[in-house]
Amino acid sequence: MEVRLFPNSTRPGVGLKPRREAQRPLLPQHARHCPVLEAGSALGFMVYPPLVANESFHIEYHGEGQYRLIYYVNPTGGKWEPILSVTYILPVGGVGKFKEEVKFLTREETTTRENALQMARTFVVPEDLNTPAGAISLRGAWNFQTPPGWDTVYTPIFNMIERPIAPMLVIRVETDWYPHQSEFRYVLQPGEGISGSHSLPIGQVVFVPREEITMRECTAEEQEAIRLASEEFKRQKATTKLTTQYGLQYSPHYLRTSRAPKP
Known part of the structure; x- marks a missing residue:
């Protein structure tokens, strides 16, 4: 089966391509001798954010409809430096004006407010914030077009045992006809955050056929x-x-x- 890739619409070509990975860094070593566990981890493909190797971001939920994204760069390979932040303030009760506040964290502004907002939109989907409360949608670097009759299921990363792990809303999209941008919607508690970096996957995708399944008892x-x-x-x-x-x-x-x- 062939699945076609097309890039993030606002930052095309940036970020690692999806790939299979059977191992998980925090599983004990003897997990290597459990083929069914590694097969489960390798189901589908890892999806990465649209970042180059010296970039990262962190988004946190402050509660009461407020979110803050910080964009970092590491130009020398030694220290991560915050460049700018975007704070999203949603109206209480859903009535009122949606606010986006940009703050530059360097001595001199390195870009414009409009470019800063566009950069933040490359990583998250502002329209999806707080649906439900604490929700953030992370964008992937690559998107998928499946063959006729096949869907894409967007999931958290299987067999990741780090704690705490924010829950994620799993979705299934008919990507054979709908040009869906890869998104992974996590739900945070107030005070929690989630980070993105070049080599850190933000989710996993599985391709499934769109067909009915019947069950019967064995004879x-x-x-x-x-x-x-x-x-x-x-x-x-x-x-x-x-x-x-x-x-x-x-x-x-x-x-x-x-x-x-x-x-």
Whole structure:
């Protein structure tokens, strides 16, 4: 299957392209010997923000409909320097004027207010702020056009065990006809924030066919075949034990069977 990529509309060509990644940095080392866990992590593709290597941003929720985004650069590779901030103030109760306040954090202004707002819009979607309360939508560097009949599901990163992890609203979009810009909507509590950097993914996408699924119960014969297959798998798994240099025992039987040619 071929999925076509098209870039972030306001910053085309900036940011890493989507890619699969089976490993997670904070999972214990023995997770490398769990093929079903790594297969789950590798489901779909990581999506990255539209940033170059010496850029980053941080957006925080202050409560009461107020959000603040800070844009940083690291020109020398030594220290991150804040360049500007954009504060979004939503009207209380949803009635009133939406405000965007730009503040330059350098001695001299490096750009215009309009360019600062456009830069912030590259990373977040102001129209989605506070829907629901605490929500922010992060934009991806690349977008997807799927083949006819296929959708894109936008999810948080699977098997990330860092705490705290802000919850994210999972969406499914018919990207075979709708030109959707990749967005990942996280929901923060007051005082919480979320950061973006060049090599840090902001979410994951999975491509699924748009077709109906029916379910039925297995027949007695099918259940018996499943039982026999399970017993045979357990028997062979028990006979193929390996030990790591740390003394952990594991069986590579599932992985070997998975990679073996199927009839």
